[in-house]
Amino acid sequence: MTDSEVIEAPGPAGPLSGTALGPPNSRAPVVLIIPGSGPTDRNGNNPLGVRASSYRLIAEGLAARGIRSVRIDKRGMFGSARAISDANAVTMEDYAADIRSWVATIRERMGAPCVWALGHSEGGLVALVAAQRAPDICGLLLVSTTGRRLGDVLRDQIGANPANAPIREQAEVLITRLEDGQRVAPEDIHPALFPLFRPEVQGFLISAFALDPAKLIAAYTGPALILQGLRDIQVGRIDAERLHQAHPNAKTILLPNANHVLKAVASNDRAANIATYQDPDQPLADGVIEALAAFVRRPQKDG
Numbered sequence: 182m183t184d185s186e187v188i189e190a191p192g193p194a195g196p197l198s199g200t201a202l203g204p205p206n207s208r209a210p211v212v213l214i215i216p217g218s219g220p221t222d223r224n225g226n227n228p229l230g231v232r233a234s235s236y237r238l239i240a241e242g243l244a245a246r247g248i249r250s251v252r253i254d255k256r257g258m259f260g261s262a263r264a265i266s267d268a269n270a271v272t273m274e275d276y277a278a279d280i281r282s283w284v285a286t287i288r289e290r291m292g293a294p295c296v297w298a299l300g301h302s303e304g305g306l307v308a309l310v311a312a313q314r315a316p317d318i319c320g321l322l323l324v325s326t327t328g329r330r331l332g333d334v335l336r337d338q339i340g341a342n343p344a345n346a347p348i349r350e351q352a353e354v355l356i357t358r359l360e361d362g363q364r365v366a367p368e369d370i371h372p373a374l375f376p377l378f379r380p381e382v383q384g385f386l387i388s389a390f391a392l393d394p395a396k397l398i399a400a401y402t403g404p405a406l407i408l409q410g411l412r413d414i415q416v417g418r419i420d421a422e423r424l425h426q427a428h429p430n431a432k433t434i435l436l437p438n439a440n441h442v443l444k445a446v447a448s449n450d451r452a453a454n455i456a457t458y459q460d461p462d463q464p465l466a467d468g469v470i471e472a473l474a475a476f477v478r479r480p481q482k483d484g
Contacts, residue, residue, distance in 0.1 A: 186200070188286070189286075190282045190287075194266065198254050198259070198261045199223055199253035199260070200223055200240070201250070201251045203247075203250055207291065209249050210248050210478070212243055212250045212477060213250070213283055214239060214240065215253070215301065220259075222254055223237075223252040223253050223259070233442040238443075238464065238465050239465065248477055255276065256275065256279055269382050271384075273307060273385070273392060276307045278311075284311075297318070297320055297477055298315075298321050300321070301325055302415070302441065303331075306394055308326075309323070309326075309392075312397075312401050313400060321401065323398075323408065324473075325409060325413055325415070326420065327416050328424040329420060330360075331386075334415075335356055336356060339352045348371050360391075364387075365378060365383065394427075405424075405431040406433075406472070406473070406476040407433040408469070409434070410443060411435055411439070412449075412454060414454055436466055436469065438467070439465075440466075441458075444464075444466055445463075445465075
């Protein structure tokens with residue numbers, strides 16, 4: 182039997198909202214699922230074309246194994262819309278502060294002695310920042326999480342698409358300026374790059390580009406799982422390896438057929454890979470839930 186309920190945590194100007202799922206057992210572990218970049222909701226979907234429902238599937242898979250979870254909406258978005266008036270007026274530290282609020286609330290409401298922080302994609306970076314000052318985090322579950330600075334990842338993502346050749350040079354200029362902490366005027370942004378670098382999100386990008394995931398995980402002393410799919414076209418094996426090199430005690434699991442949204446992909450066909458982003462009925466790739474559940478439940482030693 183599993184129970185599902187809406188749960189709230191204190192936000193800066195109003196409540197943060199999430200969904201708790203799992204067995205009604207106060208001694209069961211609790212996993213906090215932290216969403217990735219952009220307007221991604223608690224289920225792992227966003228209005229930009231992602232409907233994979235990966236976080237809901239993770240929560241359901243964990244619940245079937247007796248593990249509770251809380252999956253959340255970011256401040257200013259969806260159920261957490263009242264937490265802040267402008268969802269773009271955020272920094273990575275703001276998101277990390279919200280995670281610390283969630284950890285305190287979960288411990289109080291659900292009776293957990295500590296909370297596992299599962300960060301997906303950019304959410305993994307948020308988890309790393311939060312864990313620097315959150316002793317009540319049991320450990321980190323870093324899923325499809327970059328091990329390089331986000332500016333470098335963005336350079337690779339833009340460069341990987343041949344259609345971006347005409348704008349690669351300007352993208353490099355924009356990324357470098359934001360890495361230097363400088364904002365860019367709207368008229369200096371190519372229309373094709375405007376959605377990514379529009380002025381409203383530059384403050385957040387500056388805060389994110391300043392972080393080095395490898396340095397953050399090197400400073401973390403608790404248990405960590407690095408879970409990476411080898412069919413991921415957004416974050417790569419190099420990222421998992423860099424995180425592991427910085428934290429050798431981390432457990433690293435590479436899933437050969439999992440992509441960025443943790444669905445199974447049988448080939449290097451990019452179109453087939455992206456098609457899974459819009460299929461909530463496709464189950465998660467083999468090994469995803471098993472790896473997460475086993476790590477949360479195992480005696481914590483080294484990796």
